Amino acid sequence: MAPPTKYKTDAAKLQAMRAKRSRYYAKCREEILAKRREKYHLNKNRRKDDDGSDNKGAGDNLDKGNNGSDECASDADESIGTLAECIAVVKYAKDDFMAHIKSPQKFTLGVFAEYTKSIPDAPGTHGDREILKRAMSSIEDFLDRASRGQDGILQLCGVCDEWRAAEQVCTSMRDTIAMVEDIYCHALSDGDAKLAVVHLLKGFLYQNYNEF
Numbered sequence: 001m002a003p004p005t006k007y008k009t010d011a012a013k014l015q016a017m018r019a020k021r022s023r024y025y026a027k028c029r030e031e032i033l034a035k036r037r038e039k040y041h042l043n044k045n046r047r048k049d050d051d052g053s054d055n056k057g058a059g060d061n062l063d064k065g066n067n068g069s070d071e072c073a074s075d076a077d078e079s080i081g082t083l084a085e086c087i088a089v090v091k092y093a094k095d096d097f098m099a100h101i102k103s104p105q106k107f108t109l110g111v112f113a114e115y116t117k118s119i120p121d122a123p124g125t126h127g128d129r130e131i132l133k134r135a136m137s138s139i140e141d142f143l144d145r146a147s148r149g150q151d152g153i154l155q156l157c158g159v160c161d162e163w164r165a166a167e168q169v170c171t172s173m174r175d176t177i178a179m180v181e182d183i184y185c186h187a188l189s190d191g192d193a194k195l196a197v198v199h200l201l202k203g204f205l206y207q208n209y210n211e212f
Helices: 010-027 029-054 066-078 082-100 104-117 130-157 161-189 192-198 204-212
Strands: none
Touching: 082 104, 082 130, 082 161, 104 130, 104 161, 104 192, 104 204, 130 161, 161 192, 161 204
């Protein structure tokens, strides 16, 4: 027997996903921020190593005393101590996000199309679900950056107009993740064979996104 429908509308389903992510963030905020900082430093050190290998030996004649100032400069680059810096972090994350997806619906539709093409003809098999996972992960990278700026705004100014604007950016990113996650959940629970039916009935979140 099929379980009862928990959410009557797509809007309620999306709102539940938002609430779930918000609860998770509130519960694990410190751990999430620690992972973001670790990831940031890891990527930064990797870029520094790449630059160093390209310019090996170029700084042999520089004063060794500059090493300490370089470390200070690195720390200054990483910090977002002012409101303007926090806003800039959110803005750059938003710009990169929009350049990557064009629009949440178009991005999700493209991911869905790519996934359906990966579904084999043999019965009992499924498409490449890594396509859906990679799509969600790619948006989470932008969300991590925007959330970092938003957290800085909150710490500096509390809930203000700038924080609300950053929240709109983060919400758009979360919604995009939720729409791809919706397809992923349908693929897991209903199987690939039912995806066409759900699409025909306009049962995916991305098909009703403008109504929210």
